[in-house]
Amino acid sequence: MSRRRLAAAATVVGLAAASLTVTGSTAVAYGDGYSALIQRASYGVPHITARDFASLGFGAGYVQAEDNICLIAERMVTVRAERSRWFGADGNVSSDLFHQKAIDDQVAEKLLDGPHDGVRAPSTQVRDQVRGFAAGYNAYLRDGKATTDPACAGKEWVRPISELDMWRAQWADMVLVSSGGLADGIVAAAPPTASGNSMSASAPPGAVVTGSEGTATDLGSNAYGLGRDATTSGAGMLLANPHFPWDGADRFYRMHLKVPGRYDVEGAALVGGPTIQIGHNGQVAWSHTVSTAKRYVWHRLELVPGDPTSYRYDGEPRKMTARTVTVQTPDGPVSRTLYDTHFGPVVVVPGALDWTTTTAYAITDANATNNRALDGWLAMGQAGSVGELRTVLDERQFLPWVNVVAVDRRGQALYADHSVVPRVTDSLAAACIPAPFQDLYESEGEAVLDGSRSSCELGRDPDAAVPGILGPANLPTLVRSDYVTNSNDSYWLANPEHPLEGYPRIVGDEQTQRSLRTRLGVHQVQQRRTGTDGLPGRGFTTSNLWDVTLGNRAYGGELVRDDLVRSCEAQPTATTSDGATVDLTAACAALRGWDLRVDLDSRGAHLFTEFALAEGLRFADSFDPTAPLTTPSRLAVADPEVRTALADAVQKLEGIPLDARLGDIQTEPRGAERIPIHGGHDDAGVFNLIHGGFEPGVGYSKIVHGTSFLMAVELGSDGPSGRQILTYSQSTNPNSPWYADQTRLYSGKGWDTIKFTQRQLRADPNLVTYRVGERRD
Structure with a gap:
């Protein structure tokens, strides 16, 4: 590496790492400390190579802090239940109370202390990655360079993070569309007063206990799995097109992670994540789309007369558990009493599912004990075929709220909704959903079960990874040599030539109207295969797949x-x-x-x-x-x-x-x-979804969410190739060279190339190489 290039790199990204001497493209680390090779390619995309998973996590944590330290630091403020302390009570107290309850209940600690109660302990490799990520982030903070992002420069809330912070953030991701999405209802749940009104004397004044940190609920995606019959080369080809927020904690981050001989995956993860969630190795590529399946079930509780915090279960009274949770705000502490049952927390939906003198409602969140995801994504990245990937899905059942669409080098394409779904079978629904809620289940898949009978518990499928969820035999899967696709409707028409039918309603609907985006997505595949879309030839290449997607x-x-x-x-x-x-x-x-x-x-x-x-x-x-x-x-x-x-x-x-x-x-x-x-x-x-915030008289002056990480990858005989882009760019820091470059590229329908092999990387004229590392504690 030339002195000129090293000097330029140090100026742009701040390369010096604590406890490490940089010498060209090599480095001397102390003892058995963390050490990761970083190859920054065009648009700031890091390709990270390490000898073990701890150092791999260290490298990922370090580069993500370089590019998005404010996002990660704010995410940790959220899971530490400190948003009100640092950002004010308005809109933050509900979030803080929800997360403080998880801290008080030691939710993350229990998920690490498996196996017990259906919880599997994370693997050594994943623990190492998480530990290394926290160490890498902290090493960046200790390097002594002032944070240049004005969003958090000089802020006290930018502090070192712990492994436990990381695991708390991982749990929050798992329950994003279940308990997390119901946080306001969990915090607001209070027994009725003597007059029968559902109020609580301990509730803070006014409307303080409302809102959250602004978690996006309108998530979505498109994905194509194109098999050998749909591509001109006969190799598998994948379109990944997640629609996620352009701002906040749910942004993607492009990276390539490699432990030689053990793990080698290029793609994207949500910022703050230590492993690839959407991507490819040399043999398999995969993406995710948000599934229609529900992640929790309701239990209607029959309350004991005169005691609205006790409920009947098989004829016997059971007392709810009351927990007083306290969080700090600039105006002083705020406390709230929250209530749990053996099913899970009590939740209110005002005007629909209220807590009265006779009835209350609790939920069972199927993802509340899901600590399997990081190991699952790690195993996906090590799969060598669609068949092996399917085995990973079947055995681990870790996907929290998404489908998977995948292809392999041999031209097999896979669709599966093997996400975590509560075990509501047709027979259980018929026997245990009270009549007033049957229509709700048929129309929306929302299950309100009779909470007074043990026979209405979720039970266990014999092939399920853990109790209380549907096993693989009850979940839709399809393997094809032509194509599969999903655009956030249910599994039914993953391939219209082979409709998937006969699955429990809680997973999704069948023989119902599809969205216009779903319909266009299928039409685009069919028209490209027959050559009737106005583009040259017939069949897919990565080039015309890009053109179709951005058509x-x-x-x-x-x-x-x-x-x-x-x-x-x-x-x-x-x-x-x-x-x-x-x-x-x-x-x-x-x-x-x-x-x-x-x-x-x-x-x-x-x-x-x-x-x-x-x-x-x-x-x-x-x-x-x-x-x-x-x-x-x-x-x-x-x-x-x-x-x-x-x-x-x-x-x-x-x-x-x-x-x-x-x-x-x-x-x-x-x-x-x-x-x-x-x-x-x-x-x-x-199909190319973009939602802009509307400003009267001006137009859509800020993109809210939509196409984010976009990848068209082919698994050819010479290795993976294709195109990819991160629409909002790699860094949120306006002083970073990678703050707007990919956004301009997207504006012109441009792309960055797949750079999976060293040959592909070395061909990049903007490549900068350095090492980061430090002594392990």
Whole structure:
């Protein structure tokens, strides 16, 4: 490594590591201390090689702190139940009480102290990775360089982290869409007063106990698993297209992790994660999409008369456990009494599931004891085929709330919803869901069980990894040589030629209407295979897979735009939902001139988006389960709500030209720069999902969430190859060179290449190599 390049690298990323002497591309570490080789490629993507998993974790923790220290530090503030202390009580007390209860209950400690009660102890390798990650993060802090990110520079809450902090954060990720999503209801649950009102004398005044740290619930993704019959080479090919927040703790981070001979995976993890969650090795590639399955069940409790904190179970009274939890705020301590049953915490949903003098509701969270995920992802990264990966899924059952779509080098494609799902079989549902809640189960998959009978406990499937969850035989799996796909609808049409049916309702619905995004996703695969999509040839390459993904078709517009324009032109005035009369002349012209895409140059796309968001996409024909990809399809032009939605859209867009270029009004700020962003809303049937925050008179001035880590990888005979990008860039630090570079690249539909082999890495002209390390305690 040249002195010039080393000096430049030190200036840009701060390479000097504690307890380590850097000499070219080698380093001298003390004793058996941590030592990791970092190869920073274009766009700041680290390729980390270490001799063991502890040092691998150290390298990952160090580079992630270099790029995103504020995100990780804030995440640790959350799981330490200190948001109110550092950021104020408003919107944070509920989160703090939820996490403080987990701390008081020693949830993380119990998950590490397995095996017991269905808990498996994490492996030595995973413990080492977690320990190393914390050490790497802390080493970056001890290097003495001031944090340059203004979001947290000089802040007292940026402190060293512990292994226990890491495990608490991992638990929070597991319960993100279950207990975590119900945190407000857990904190608010209180027995009724003498008058029968559900209130608590210990509740803090006002509306302090509301809100959380802003955890995103609108997560989603697209994924294609393309087998040998769908690719021009005959090798497996994967599209990974998760739709996640562009800001906050749920951002992805690109990296490549390698322990020679044991683990070698390139891809992405959520910031603060020590291992790859979406990615590929040399033989297998995989992605995840958010599953429709439920993660918890409700138990309706029959309360003991005169004692609303006791419930009957098999005819005998059981006392709830009351725990007083206290957190610190700038205005002093706040305490709340929280209640548990043997099922789990008591939860209220005001107006729906209230705590009365006769009835209360508790949940069992199937992910509350899931400490298997890090080991599961590690094992996925070591799989050599789709068959081996399926065995990992079957034996470990660790995916908390996502499907998996995968391919292998031999051209096999896999779809599986082998996520953690409470064991609600059809027979249990029929026997144990009270009549008033049967319709809720059939329509939404929400199970409210009779909590007064032991016969209504979840039980255990003989093939399940732990008690209380569905075993692999009760979960949908499909292996194909053509393709599988998922865009957040249920498993039913993972491949329309082989519908998956007959699974418990709690996993997902069958023979029901699919989203426009799901339908377009399947159409794109089918049309590419037959060569009818307007692109050259037929079959997939990584190049045309990228083009298809970023083709930015708005399927809803393809179906109804012409009918909408005819209706609009025939009667160019309409009334909004609040009674105002709107002239639609400009709207008719803008829609007629729209190219039916959400590209930067598309004019009028935002008008159709707002029409769709106003629930204007109403269809005249019904869904036909025998034609699920083409029905419904005809605009209900006679429905007055269609015209009202268009009028509402025009009214909302006041001050914004209705024929504006999308790239002029949909942007992402990077300092003073505003980067134009293509993509659109799934309500309009867009595959490349982008949701922007709307600013009246301006447009979508900040991207909220959508396409994040995007990867098209082929597992060819010469090794993995293809394209990838992190749309919001690698670092949140505005002073980092990797703060906006990939965002600009995405704006132009560009890409970074797969760099899995040393040959691919060495071809990168921007490669910088250094080592980090320190003595182990």
